[in-house]
Amino acid sequence: MKAIVQDVYGNADVLRLADVDPPTPGPKDVLVRVHAAGVDRGAWHAMTGLPLIARAGFGPRRPRNPTPGMDLAGVVEAVGAEAGDLKVGDEVFGSGTSTWAEYALARPGKLARKPAHLSFEQAAALPTSACTARRMIGDAADGGQTLIIGAGGGVGSFAVLLATARGDRVTGVCSTGKVAAVRSIGADQVIDYTREPLTGRYELIVDVAGNRSLRELRALLTPRGRLMLAGGEDGGRWLGGMERSLRLFALAPFVKQRLGAPIVLTRRDVLETLTGVTPLIGEVHPLAEAPTAMARLAAGQITGKAVLTVDHS
Incomplete structure:
Protein backbone atom coordinates (compact mmCIF):
# COMPACT_ATOMS: atom_id res chain seq x y z
CA MET A 1 0.00 0.00 0.00
CA LYS A 2 1.00 3.67 -0.31
CA ALA A 3 1.99 5.47 2.87
CA ILE A 4 3.92 8.51 4.00
CA VAL A 5 7.10 7.44 5.79
CA GLN A 6 10.15 8.99 7.43
CA ASP A 7 13.44 7.37 8.39
CA VAL A 8 14.83 10.20 10.54
CA TYR A 9 13.57 13.14 12.54
CA GLY A 10 13.49 16.50 10.85
CA ASN A 11 11.39 19.04 9.00
CA ALA A 12 8.83 18.26 6.30
CA ASP A 13 11.49 17.25 3.78
CA VAL A 14 12.06 13.97 5.70
CA LEU A 15 8.60 12.78 4.61
CA ARG A 16 8.17 10.74 1.44
CA LEU A 17 5.54 8.56 -0.24
CA ALA A 18 6.51 4.88 -0.30
CA ASP A 19 5.15 1.37 -0.82
CA VAL A 20 4.87 -0.51 2.48
CA ASP A 21 3.15 -3.63 3.73
CA PRO A 22 -0.42 -3.08 4.92
CA PRO A 23 -0.95 -3.48 8.67
CA THR A 24 -2.34 -6.75 10.03
CA PRO A 25 -5.14 -6.33 12.58
CA GLY A 26 -4.91 -8.13 15.90
CA PRO A 27 -7.92 -9.47 17.78
CA LYS A 28 -8.71 -6.05 19.31
CA ASP A 29 -8.01 -3.98 16.18
CA VAL A 30 -10.11 -2.50 13.42
CA LEU A 31 -8.52 -2.17 9.97
CA VAL A 32 -9.74 0.97 8.21
CA ARG A 33 -9.45 1.78 4.52
CA VAL A 34 -8.48 5.43 4.92
CA HIS A 35 -10.26 8.01 2.77
CA ALA A 36 -9.01 11.11 4.61
CA ALA A 37 -6.55 11.84 7.41
CA GLY A 38 -6.14 14.90 9.60
CA VAL A 39 -2.99 17.01 9.86
CA ASP A 40 -2.20 18.38 13.31
CA ARG A 41 0.55 19.40 15.69
CA GLY A 42 0.80 15.89 17.09
CA ALA A 43 2.05 14.72 13.71
CA TRP A 44 4.53 17.61 13.67
CA HIS A 45 5.93 16.50 17.04
CA ALA A 46 6.26 12.94 15.77
CA MET A 47 7.98 14.16 12.60
CA THR A 48 10.49 16.41 14.33
CA GLY A 49 10.96 14.36 17.50
CA LEU A 50 10.42 17.54 19.51
CA PRO A 51 10.40 18.24 22.34
CA LEU A 52 13.25 15.87 23.00
CA ILE A 53 11.54 14.37 26.05
CA ALA A 54 8.86 13.01 23.69
CA ARG A 55 11.41 10.71 22.06
CA ALA A 56 10.92 8.39 25.00
CA GLY A 57 7.70 7.48 23.21
CA PHE A 58 8.54 8.29 19.60
CA GLY A 59 11.91 6.53 19.57
CA PRO A 60 15.21 7.80 20.99
CA ARG A 61 17.27 8.04 17.77
CA ARG A 62 14.79 7.60 14.93
CA PRO A 63 11.01 7.25 14.67
CA ARG A 64 9.83 3.98 16.15
CA ASN A 65 6.75 4.32 13.96
CA PRO A 66 7.85 5.50 10.48
CA THR A 67 4.36 6.53 9.28
CA PRO A 68 2.85 9.56 11.05
CA GLY A 69 -0.78 10.47 11.54
CA MET A 70 -3.47 9.91 14.18
CA ASP A 71 -6.79 11.12 12.78
CA LEU A 72 -8.70 9.32 10.04
CA ALA A 73 -12.01 8.79 8.34
CA GLY A 74 -12.74 5.80 6.14
CA VAL A 75 -14.44 2.44 5.78
CA VAL A 76 -13.96 -0.61 7.98
CA GLU A 77 -12.06 -3.26 6.03
CA ALA A 78 -11.63 -5.92 8.73
CA VAL A 79 -12.53 -6.37 12.39
CA GLY A 80 -10.68 -8.40 15.00
CA ALA A 81 -12.54 -11.06 16.95
CA GLU A 82 -12.53 -8.90 20.11
CA ALA A 83 -13.01 -5.51 18.44
CA GLY A 84 -16.56 -4.75 19.50
CA ASP A 85 -19.63 -3.83 17.48
CA LEU A 86 -18.16 -2.33 14.31
CA LYS A 87 -18.54 -4.33 11.12
CA VAL A 88 -17.00 -4.46 7.68
CA GLY A 89 -18.37 -1.67 5.48
CA ASP A 90 -19.11 0.78 8.30
CA GLU A 91 -18.05 4.35 7.59
CA VAL A 92 -16.09 5.55 10.63
CA PHE A 93 -13.90 8.36 11.92
CA GLY A 94 -11.60 8.74 14.90
CA SER A 95 -8.01 8.15 15.92
CA GLY A 96 -5.66 5.33 14.99
CA THR A 97 -1.97 4.76 14.31
CA SER A 98 -0.02 5.54 11.15
CA THR A 99 -3.07 7.02 9.47
CA TRP A 100 -1.23 8.78 6.62
CA ALA A 101 -1.61 5.66 4.53
CA GLU A 102 -4.13 3.73 2.47
CA TYR A 103 -4.92 1.47 5.46
CA ALA A 104 -4.53 2.02 9.19
CA LEU A 105 -5.32 0.28 12.47
CA ALA A 106 -7.48 1.69 15.25
CA ARG A 107 -9.07 0.48 18.46
CA PRO A 108 -12.89 0.43 18.38
CA GLY A 109 -13.17 2.70 21.42
CA LYS A 110 -11.48 5.47 19.43
CA LEU A 111 -13.77 5.17 16.42
CA ALA A 112 -17.32 6.39 15.87
CA ARG A 113 -19.66 5.81 12.95
CA LYS A 114 -19.51 8.68 10.49
CA PRO A 115 -22.86 10.40 10.02
CA ALA A 116 -24.02 10.86 6.44
CA HIS A 117 -23.99 14.67 6.63
CA LEU A 118 -20.22 14.76 7.18
CA SER A 119 -17.84 14.15 4.31
CA PHE A 120 -14.78 11.99 4.92
CA GLU A 121 -12.66 15.16 4.84
CA GLN A 122 -14.83 16.90 7.45
CA ALA A 123 -14.88 13.83 9.69
CA ALA A 124 -11.10 13.40 9.49
CA ALA A 125 -10.64 16.99 10.67
CA LEU A 126 -12.54 16.40 13.90
CA PRO A 127 -10.94 13.83 16.23
CA THR A 128 -7.86 15.19 18.02
CA SER A 129 -8.42 18.92 17.54
CA ALA A 130 -12.15 18.94 18.28
CA CYS A 131 -11.81 16.63 21.30
CA THR A 132 -9.08 18.92 22.66
CA ALA A 163 -17.99 28.33 22.58
CA THR A 164 -20.26 30.32 20.27
CA ALA A 165 -22.65 27.39 19.95
CA ARG A 166 -23.25 27.38 23.69
CA GLY A 167 -23.75 31.15 23.84
CA ASP A 168 -20.40 32.53 25.01
CA ARG A 169 -19.38 36.01 23.87
CA VAL A 170 -16.22 35.05 22.05
CA THR A 171 -13.16 37.11 21.23
CA GLY A 172 -10.79 35.35 18.85
CA VAL A 173 -7.11 36.22 18.50
CA CYS A 174 -5.27 35.39 15.28
CA SER A 175 -2.96 36.74 12.58
CA THR A 176 -4.06 39.17 9.88
CA GLY A 177 -4.74 36.59 7.18
CA LYS A 178 -7.10 34.58 9.39
CA VAL A 179 -9.30 37.39 10.73
CA ALA A 180 -12.10 36.95 8.18
CA ALA A 181 -12.24 33.18 8.68
CA VAL A 182 -12.44 33.48 12.48
CA ARG A 183 -15.21 36.02 12.16
CA SER A 184 -17.05 33.74 9.71
CA ILE A 185 -17.28 30.90 12.25
CA GLY A 186 -19.01 33.06 14.82
CA ALA A 187 -16.51 35.05 16.88
CA ASP A 188 -18.14 38.23 18.21
CA GLN A 189 -14.85 40.11 18.08
CA VAL A 190 -11.56 39.29 16.35
CA ILE A 191 -8.22 40.75 17.41
CA ASP A 192 -5.30 40.78 14.98
CA TYR A 193 -2.43 40.25 17.40
CA THR A 194 0.04 41.84 14.96
CA ARG A 195 -1.81 45.16 15.23
CA GLU A 196 -3.72 45.26 18.52
CA PRO A 197 -2.84 44.51 22.16
CA LEU A 198 -4.96 42.17 24.25
CA THR A 199 -7.14 44.00 26.75
CA GLY A 200 -10.22 43.35 28.87
CA ARG A 201 -11.18 40.71 31.44
CA TYR A 202 -12.45 37.25 30.59
CA GLU A 203 -14.16 34.42 32.45
CA LEU A 204 -12.43 31.86 30.22
CA ILE A 205 -9.16 32.05 28.28
CA VAL A 206 -8.18 29.25 25.92
CA ASP A 207 -4.58 29.65 24.72
CA VAL A 208 -3.41 27.34 21.95
CA ALA A 209 -0.74 29.70 20.63
CA GLY A 210 1.68 29.11 23.47
CA ASN A 211 3.80 32.26 23.41
CA ARG A 212 2.36 34.34 26.26
CA SER A 213 3.44 34.16 29.88
CA LEU A 214 1.17 32.93 32.64
CA ARG A 215 1.46 36.37 34.26
CA GLU A 216 0.13 38.06 31.13
CA LEU A 217 -2.71 35.58 30.70
CA ARG A 218 -3.78 35.68 34.35
CA ALA A 219 -3.93 39.48 34.18
CA LEU A 220 -6.64 39.11 31.54
CA LEU A 221 -8.70 36.72 33.70
CA THR A 222 -11.40 37.64 36.17
CA PRO A 223 -10.48 36.81 39.80
CA ARG A 224 -12.11 33.38 39.57
CA GLY A 225 -11.77 32.89 35.83
CA ARG A 226 -10.48 29.79 34.06
CA LEU A 227 -7.31 29.49 31.96
CA MET A 228 -6.77 26.47 29.73
CA LEU A 229 -3.52 25.84 27.86
CA ALA A 230 -2.71 23.61 24.91
CA GLY A 231 0.34 23.47 22.68
CA GLY A 232 3.24 25.75 23.34
CA GLU A 233 5.58 25.32 20.41
CA ASP A 234 7.81 28.18 21.55
CA GLY A 235 9.22 26.28 24.54
CA GLY A 236 12.71 24.84 24.76
CA ARG A 237 13.93 21.82 22.82
CA TRP A 238 13.85 19.53 25.85
CA LEU A 239 10.38 20.22 27.28
CA GLY A 240 8.66 22.40 24.67
CA GLY A 241 5.25 23.59 25.79
CA MET A 242 5.50 21.34 28.85
CA GLU A 243 7.66 24.01 30.50
CA ARG A 244 4.76 26.45 30.72
CA SER A 245 2.33 23.69 31.70
CA LEU A 246 4.60 22.57 34.54
CA ARG A 247 4.75 26.14 35.85
CA LEU A 248 0.96 26.30 35.60
CA PHE A 249 0.50 23.08 37.61
CA ALA A 250 2.90 24.39 40.28
CA LEU A 251 0.98 27.64 40.58
CA ALA A 252 -2.59 26.28 40.38
CA PRO A 253 -3.02 25.21 44.05
CA PHE A 254 -2.14 28.68 45.31
CA VAL A 255 -4.48 30.91 43.28
CA LYS A 256 -8.25 31.33 43.06
CA GLN A 257 -8.25 31.31 39.30
CA ARG A 258 -8.69 27.86 37.78
CA LEU A 259 -5.70 26.80 35.71
CA GLY A 260 -5.49 23.70 33.53
CA ALA A 261 -3.59 22.05 30.68
CA PRO A 262 -5.59 18.91 29.93
CA ILE A 263 -4.31 15.74 28.33
CA VAL A 264 -6.95 14.66 25.83
CA LEU A 265 -7.69 11.15 24.60
CA THR A 266 -10.05 10.50 21.70
CA ARG A 267 -13.05 8.40 22.75
CA ARG A 268 -16.13 7.26 20.89
CA ASP A 269 -18.58 8.92 23.27
CA VAL A 270 -16.86 12.29 22.84
CA LEU A 271 -16.63 11.93 19.06
CA GLU A 272 -20.37 11.31 18.93
CA THR A 273 -21.03 14.67 20.63
CA LEU A 274 -19.03 16.50 17.96
CA THR A 275 -20.81 15.33 14.82
CA GLY A 276 -22.91 18.50 14.72
CA VAL A 277 -19.80 20.66 14.35
CA THR A 278 -18.81 21.70 10.83
CA PRO A 279 -15.04 22.14 10.87
CA LEU A 280 -13.18 25.02 9.30
CA ILE A 281 -11.03 23.28 6.68
CA GLY A 282 -8.47 25.55 5.12
CA GLU A 283 -6.65 23.11 2.87
CA VAL A 284 -7.13 19.64 1.37
CA HIS A 285 -4.11 17.84 -0.11
CA PRO A 286 -3.65 14.42 -1.71
CA LEU A 287 -1.61 12.01 0.41
CA ALA A 288 1.54 12.57 -1.66
CA GLU A 289 1.50 16.25 -0.68
CA ALA A 290 1.84 15.55 3.04
CA PRO A 291 5.26 17.29 3.10
CA THR A 292 3.65 20.45 1.72
CA ALA A 293 0.84 20.33 4.28
CA MET A 294 3.29 19.85 7.14
CA ALA A 295 5.56 22.66 5.98
CA ARG A 296 2.60 25.02 5.81
CA LEU A 297 1.36 23.88 9.22
CA ALA A 298 4.79 24.54 10.75
CA ALA A 299 4.84 28.01 9.19
CA GLY A 300 1.40 28.86 10.60
CA GLN A 301 -0.05 29.27 7.10
CA ILE A 302 -3.06 26.97 7.44
CA THR A 303 -6.39 28.45 8.50
CA GLY A 304 -8.37 25.95 10.54
CA LYS A 305 -7.56 22.35 9.62
CA ALA A 306 -5.63 20.70 6.81
CA VAL A 307 -6.69 17.28 5.57
CA LEU A 308 -5.00 14.64 3.42
CA THR A 309 -7.13 12.59 1.03
CA VAL A 310 -6.43 9.04 -0.15
CA ASP A 311 -7.48 7.97 -3.64
CA HIS A 312 -8.20 4.23 -3.78
CA SER A 313 -9.19 4.23 -7.45
Missing part, protein backbone atom coordinates in the same frame (compact mmCIF):
# COMPACT_ATOMS: atom_id res chain seq x y z
CA ALA A 133 -11.20 22.02 22.11
CA ARG A 134 -14.20 20.41 23.78
CA ARG A 135 -12.17 19.54 26.87
CA MET A 136 -10.77 23.07 27.08
CA ILE A 137 -14.11 24.79 26.59
CA GLY A 138 -15.87 22.47 29.05
CA ASP A 139 -19.48 21.42 29.29
CA ALA A 140 -21.08 24.29 31.22
CA ALA A 141 -21.22 27.84 29.86
CA ASP A 142 -19.13 30.29 31.83
CA GLY A 143 -21.79 32.92 31.28
CA GLY A 144 -19.52 35.68 30.08
CA GLN A 145 -16.58 36.63 27.94
CA THR A 146 -14.34 33.96 26.40
CA LEU A 147 -10.94 34.73 24.85
CA ILE A 148 -9.48 32.21 22.38
CA ILE A 149 -5.84 32.81 21.46
CA GLY A 150 -4.84 30.98 18.31
CA ALA A 151 -8.42 31.05 17.04
CA GLY A 152 -7.38 30.61 13.41
CA GLY A 153 -5.77 27.21 13.89
CA GLY A 154 -7.12 23.69 14.29
CA VAL A 155 -7.90 23.50 18.02
CA GLY A 156 -8.61 27.23 18.18
CA SER A 157 -11.21 27.22 15.41
CA PHE A 158 -13.04 24.33 17.07
CA ALA A 159 -12.92 26.23 20.36
CA VAL A 160 -14.59 29.21 18.67
CA LEU A 161 -17.26 26.97 17.13
CA LEU A 162 -18.04 25.20 20.43
Whole structure:
Protein backbone atom coordinates (compact mmCIF):
# COMPACT_ATOMS: atom_id res chain seq x y z
CA MET A 1 0.00 0.00 0.00
CA LYS A 2 1.00 3.67 -0.31
CA ALA A 3 1.99 5.47 2.87
CA ILE A 4 3.92 8.51 4.00
CA VAL A 5 7.10 7.44 5.79
CA GLN A 6 10.15 8.99 7.43
CA ASP A 7 13.44 7.37 8.39
CA VAL A 8 14.83 10.20 10.54
CA TYR A 9 13.57 13.14 12.54
CA GLY A 10 13.49 16.50 10.85
CA ASN A 11 11.39 19.04 9.00
CA ALA A 12 8.83 18.26 6.30
CA ASP A 13 11.49 17.25 3.78
CA VAL A 14 12.06 13.97 5.70
CA LEU A 15 8.60 12.78 4.61
CA ARG A 16 8.17 10.74 1.44
CA LEU A 17 5.54 8.56 -0.24
CA ALA A 18 6.51 4.88 -0.30
CA ASP A 19 5.15 1.37 -0.82
CA VAL A 20 4.87 -0.51 2.48
CA ASP A 21 3.15 -3.63 3.73
CA PRO A 22 -0.42 -3.08 4.92
CA PRO A 23 -0.95 -3.48 8.67
CA THR A 24 -2.34 -6.75 10.03
CA PRO A 25 -5.14 -6.33 12.58
CA GLY A 26 -4.91 -8.13 15.90
CA PRO A 27 -7.92 -9.47 17.78
CA LYS A 28 -8.71 -6.05 19.31
CA ASP A 29 -8.01 -3.98 16.18
CA VAL A 30 -10.11 -2.50 13.42
CA LEU A 31 -8.52 -2.17 9.97
CA VAL A 32 -9.74 0.97 8.21
CA ARG A 33 -9.45 1.78 4.52
CA VAL A 34 -8.48 5.43 4.92
CA HIS A 35 -10.26 8.01 2.77
CA ALA A 36 -9.01 11.11 4.61
CA ALA A 37 -6.55 11.84 7.41
CA GLY A 38 -6.14 14.90 9.60
CA VAL A 39 -2.99 17.01 9.86
CA ASP A 40 -2.20 18.38 13.31
CA ARG A 41 0.55 19.40 15.69
CA GLY A 42 0.80 15.89 17.09
CA ALA A 43 2.05 14.72 13.71
CA TRP A 44 4.53 17.61 13.67
CA HIS A 45 5.93 16.50 17.04
CA ALA A 46 6.26 12.94 15.77
CA MET A 47 7.98 14.16 12.60
CA THR A 48 10.49 16.41 14.33
CA GLY A 49 10.96 14.36 17.50
CA LEU A 50 10.42 17.54 19.51
CA PRO A 51 10.40 18.24 22.34
CA LEU A 52 13.25 15.87 23.00
CA ILE A 53 11.54 14.37 26.05
CA ALA A 54 8.86 13.01 23.69
CA ARG A 55 11.41 10.71 22.06
CA ALA A 56 10.92 8.39 25.00
CA GLY A 57 7.70 7.48 23.21
CA PHE A 58 8.54 8.29 19.60
CA GLY A 59 11.91 6.53 19.57
CA PRO A 60 15.21 7.80 20.99
CA ARG A 61 17.27 8.04 17.77
CA ARG A 62 14.79 7.60 14.93
CA PRO A 63 11.01 7.25 14.67
CA ARG A 64 9.83 3.98 16.15
CA ASN A 65 6.75 4.32 13.96
CA PRO A 66 7.85 5.50 10.48
CA THR A 67 4.36 6.53 9.28
CA PRO A 68 2.85 9.56 11.05
CA GLY A 69 -0.78 10.47 11.54
CA MET A 70 -3.47 9.91 14.18
CA ASP A 71 -6.79 11.12 12.78
CA LEU A 72 -8.70 9.32 10.04
CA ALA A 73 -12.01 8.79 8.34
CA GLY A 74 -12.74 5.80 6.14
CA VAL A 75 -14.44 2.44 5.78
CA VAL A 76 -13.96 -0.61 7.98
CA GLU A 77 -12.06 -3.26 6.03
CA ALA A 78 -11.63 -5.92 8.73
CA VAL A 79 -12.53 -6.37 12.39
CA GLY A 80 -10.68 -8.40 15.00
CA ALA A 81 -12.54 -11.06 16.95
CA GLU A 82 -12.53 -8.90 20.11
CA ALA A 83 -13.01 -5.51 18.44
CA GLY A 84 -16.56 -4.75 19.50
CA ASP A 85 -19.63 -3.83 17.48
CA LEU A 86 -18.16 -2.33 14.31
CA LYS A 87 -18.54 -4.33 11.12
CA VAL A 88 -17.00 -4.46 7.68
CA GLY A 89 -18.37 -1.67 5.48
CA ASP A 90 -19.11 0.78 8.30
CA GLU A 91 -18.05 4.35 7.59
CA VAL A 92 -16.09 5.55 10.63
CA PHE A 93 -13.90 8.36 11.92
CA GLY A 94 -11.60 8.74 14.90
CA SER A 95 -8.01 8.15 15.92
CA GLY A 96 -5.66 5.33 14.99
CA THR A 97 -1.97 4.76 14.31
CA SER A 98 -0.02 5.54 11.15
CA THR A 99 -3.07 7.02 9.47
CA TRP A 100 -1.23 8.78 6.62
CA ALA A 101 -1.61 5.66 4.53
CA GLU A 102 -4.13 3.73 2.47
CA TYR A 103 -4.92 1.47 5.46
CA ALA A 104 -4.53 2.02 9.19
CA LEU A 105 -5.32 0.28 12.47
CA ALA A 106 -7.48 1.69 15.25
CA ARG A 107 -9.07 0.48 18.46
CA PRO A 108 -12.89 0.43 18.38
CA GLY A 109 -13.17 2.70 21.42
CA LYS A 110 -11.48 5.47 19.43
CA LEU A 111 -13.77 5.17 16.42
CA ALA A 112 -17.32 6.39 15.87
CA ARG A 113 -19.66 5.81 12.95
CA LYS A 114 -19.51 8.68 10.49
CA PRO A 115 -22.86 10.40 10.02
CA ALA A 116 -24.02 10.86 6.44
CA HIS A 117 -23.99 14.67 6.63
CA LEU A 118 -20.22 14.76 7.18
CA SER A 119 -17.84 14.15 4.31
CA PHE A 120 -14.78 11.99 4.92
CA GLU A 121 -12.66 15.16 4.84
CA GLN A 122 -14.83 16.90 7.45
CA ALA A 123 -14.88 13.83 9.69
CA ALA A 124 -11.10 13.40 9.49
CA ALA A 125 -10.64 16.99 10.67
CA LEU A 126 -12.54 16.40 13.90
CA PRO A 127 -10.94 13.83 16.23
CA THR A 128 -7.86 15.19 18.02
CA SER A 129 -8.42 18.92 17.54
CA ALA A 130 -12.15 18.94 18.28
CA CYS A 131 -11.81 16.63 21.30
CA THR A 132 -9.08 18.92 22.66
CA ALA A 133 -11.20 22.02 22.11
CA ARG A 134 -14.20 20.41 23.78
CA ARG A 135 -12.17 19.54 26.87
CA MET A 136 -10.77 23.07 27.08
CA ILE A 137 -14.11 24.79 26.59
CA GLY A 138 -15.87 22.47 29.05
CA ASP A 139 -19.48 21.42 29.29
CA ALA A 140 -21.08 24.29 31.22
CA ALA A 141 -21.22 27.84 29.86
CA ASP A 142 -19.13 30.29 31.83
CA GLY A 143 -21.79 32.92 31.28
CA GLY A 144 -19.52 35.68 30.08
CA GLN A 145 -16.58 36.63 27.94
CA THR A 146 -14.34 33.96 26.40
CA LEU A 147 -10.94 34.73 24.85
CA ILE A 148 -9.48 32.21 22.38
CA ILE A 149 -5.84 32.81 21.46
CA GLY A 150 -4.84 30.98 18.31
CA ALA A 151 -8.42 31.05 17.04
CA GLY A 152 -7.38 30.61 13.41
CA GLY A 153 -5.77 27.21 13.89
CA GLY A 154 -7.12 23.69 14.29
CA VAL A 155 -7.90 23.50 18.02
CA GLY A 156 -8.61 27.23 18.18
CA SER A 157 -11.21 27.22 15.41
CA PHE A 158 -13.04 24.33 17.07
CA ALA A 159 -12.92 26.23 20.36
CA VAL A 160 -14.59 29.21 18.67
CA LEU A 161 -17.26 26.97 17.13
CA LEU A 162 -18.04 25.20 20.43
CA ALA A 163 -17.99 28.33 22.58
CA THR A 164 -20.26 30.32 20.27
CA ALA A 165 -22.65 27.39 19.95
CA ARG A 166 -23.25 27.38 23.69
CA GLY A 167 -23.75 31.15 23.84
CA ASP A 168 -20.40 32.53 25.01
CA ARG A 169 -19.38 36.01 23.87
CA VAL A 170 -16.22 35.05 22.05
CA THR A 171 -13.16 37.11 21.23
CA GLY A 172 -10.79 35.35 18.85
CA VAL A 173 -7.11 36.22 18.50
CA CYS A 174 -5.27 35.39 15.28
CA SER A 175 -2.96 36.74 12.58
CA THR A 176 -4.06 39.17 9.88
CA GLY A 177 -4.74 36.59 7.18
CA LYS A 178 -7.10 34.58 9.39
CA VAL A 179 -9.30 37.39 10.73
CA ALA A 180 -12.10 36.95 8.18
CA ALA A 181 -12.24 33.18 8.68
CA VAL A 182 -12.44 33.48 12.48
CA ARG A 183 -15.21 36.02 12.16
CA SER A 184 -17.05 33.74 9.71
CA ILE A 185 -17.28 30.90 12.25
CA GLY A 186 -19.01 33.06 14.82
CA ALA A 187 -16.51 35.05 16.88
CA ASP A 188 -18.14 38.23 18.21
CA GLN A 189 -14.85 40.11 18.08
CA VAL A 190 -11.56 39.29 16.35
CA ILE A 191 -8.22 40.75 17.41
CA ASP A 192 -5.30 40.78 14.98
CA TYR A 193 -2.43 40.25 17.40
CA THR A 194 0.04 41.84 14.96
CA ARG A 195 -1.81 45.16 15.23
CA GLU A 196 -3.72 45.26 18.52
CA PRO A 197 -2.84 44.51 22.16
CA LEU A 198 -4.96 42.17 24.25
CA THR A 199 -7.14 44.00 26.75
CA GLY A 200 -10.22 43.35 28.87
CA ARG A 201 -11.18 40.71 31.44
CA TYR A 202 -12.45 37.25 30.59
CA GLU A 203 -14.16 34.42 32.45
CA LEU A 204 -12.43 31.86 30.22
CA ILE A 205 -9.16 32.05 28.28
CA VAL A 206 -8.18 29.25 25.92
CA ASP A 207 -4.58 29.65 24.72
CA VAL A 208 -3.41 27.34 21.95
CA ALA A 209 -0.74 29.70 20.63
CA GLY A 210 1.68 29.11 23.47
CA ASN A 211 3.80 32.26 23.41
CA ARG A 212 2.36 34.34 26.26
CA SER A 213 3.44 34.16 29.88
CA LEU A 214 1.17 32.93 32.64
CA ARG A 215 1.46 36.37 34.26
CA GLU A 216 0.13 38.06 31.13
CA LEU A 217 -2.71 35.58 30.70
CA ARG A 218 -3.78 35.68 34.35
CA ALA A 219 -3.93 39.48 34.18
CA LEU A 220 -6.64 39.11 31.54
CA LEU A 221 -8.70 36.72 33.70
CA THR A 222 -11.40 37.64 36.17
CA PRO A 223 -10.48 36.81 39.80
CA ARG A 224 -12.11 33.38 39.57
CA GLY A 225 -11.77 32.89 35.83
CA ARG A 226 -10.48 29.79 34.06
CA LEU A 227 -7.31 29.49 31.96
CA MET A 228 -6.77 26.47 29.73
CA LEU A 229 -3.52 25.84 27.86
CA ALA A 230 -2.71 23.61 24.91
CA GLY A 231 0.34 23.47 22.68
CA GLY A 232 3.24 25.75 23.34
CA GLU A 233 5.58 25.32 20.41
CA ASP A 234 7.81 28.18 21.55
CA GLY A 235 9.22 26.28 24.54
CA GLY A 236 12.71 24.84 24.76
CA ARG A 237 13.93 21.82 22.82
CA TRP A 238 13.85 19.53 25.85
CA LEU A 239 10.38 20.22 27.28
CA GLY A 240 8.66 22.40 24.67
CA GLY A 241 5.25 23.59 25.79
CA MET A 242 5.50 21.34 28.85
CA GLU A 243 7.66 24.01 30.50
CA ARG A 244 4.76 26.45 30.72
CA SER A 245 2.33 23.69 31.70
CA LEU A 246 4.60 22.57 34.54
CA ARG A 247 4.75 26.14 35.85
CA LEU A 248 0.96 26.30 35.60
CA PHE A 249 0.50 23.08 37.61
CA ALA A 250 2.90 24.39 40.28
CA LEU A 251 0.98 27.64 40.58
CA ALA A 252 -2.59 26.28 40.38
CA PRO A 253 -3.02 25.21 44.05
CA PHE A 254 -2.14 28.68 45.31
CA VAL A 255 -4.48 30.91 43.28
CA LYS A 256 -8.25 31.33 43.06
CA GLN A 257 -8.25 31.31 39.30
CA ARG A 258 -8.69 27.86 37.78
CA LEU A 259 -5.70 26.80 35.71
CA GLY A 260 -5.49 23.70 33.53
CA ALA A 261 -3.59 22.05 30.68
CA PRO A 262 -5.59 18.91 29.93
CA ILE A 263 -4.31 15.74 28.33
CA VAL A 264 -6.95 14.66 25.83
CA LEU A 265 -7.69 11.15 24.60
CA THR A 266 -10.05 10.50 21.70
CA ARG A 267 -13.05 8.40 22.75
CA ARG A 268 -16.13 7.26 20.89
CA ASP A 269 -18.58 8.92 23.27
CA VAL A 270 -16.86 12.29 22.84
CA LEU A 271 -16.63 11.93 19.06
CA GLU A 272 -20.37 11.31 18.93
CA THR A 273 -21.03 14.67 20.63
CA LEU A 274 -19.03 16.50 17.96
CA THR A 275 -20.81 15.33 14.82
CA GLY A 276 -22.91 18.50 14.72
CA VAL A 277 -19.80 20.66 14.35
CA THR A 278 -18.81 21.70 10.83
CA PRO A 279 -15.04 22.14 10.87
CA LEU A 280 -13.18 25.02 9.30
CA ILE A 281 -11.03 23.28 6.68
CA GLY A 282 -8.47 25.55 5.12
CA GLU A 283 -6.65 23.11 2.87
CA VAL A 284 -7.13 19.64 1.37
CA HIS A 285 -4.11 17.84 -0.11
CA PRO A 286 -3.65 14.42 -1.71
CA LEU A 287 -1.61 12.01 0.41
CA ALA A 288 1.54 12.57 -1.66
CA GLU A 289 1.50 16.25 -0.68
CA ALA A 290 1.84 15.55 3.04
CA PRO A 291 5.26 17.29 3.10
CA THR A 292 3.65 20.45 1.72
CA ALA A 293 0.84 20.33 4.28
CA MET A 294 3.29 19.85 7.14
CA ALA A 295 5.56 22.66 5.98
CA ARG A 296 2.60 25.02 5.81
CA LEU A 297 1.36 23.88 9.22
CA ALA A 298 4.79 24.54 10.75
CA ALA A 299 4.84 28.01 9.19
CA GLY A 300 1.40 28.86 10.60
CA GLN A 301 -0.05 29.27 7.10
CA ILE A 302 -3.06 26.97 7.44
CA THR A 303 -6.39 28.45 8.50
CA GLY A 304 -8.37 25.95 10.54
CA LYS A 305 -7.56 22.35 9.62
CA ALA A 306 -5.63 20.70 6.81
CA VAL A 307 -6.69 17.28 5.57
CA LEU A 308 -5.00 14.64 3.42
CA THR A 309 -7.13 12.59 1.03
CA VAL A 310 -6.43 9.04 -0.15
CA ASP A 311 -7.48 7.97 -3.64
CA HIS A 312 -8.20 4.23 -3.78
CA SER A 313 -9.19 4.23 -7.45
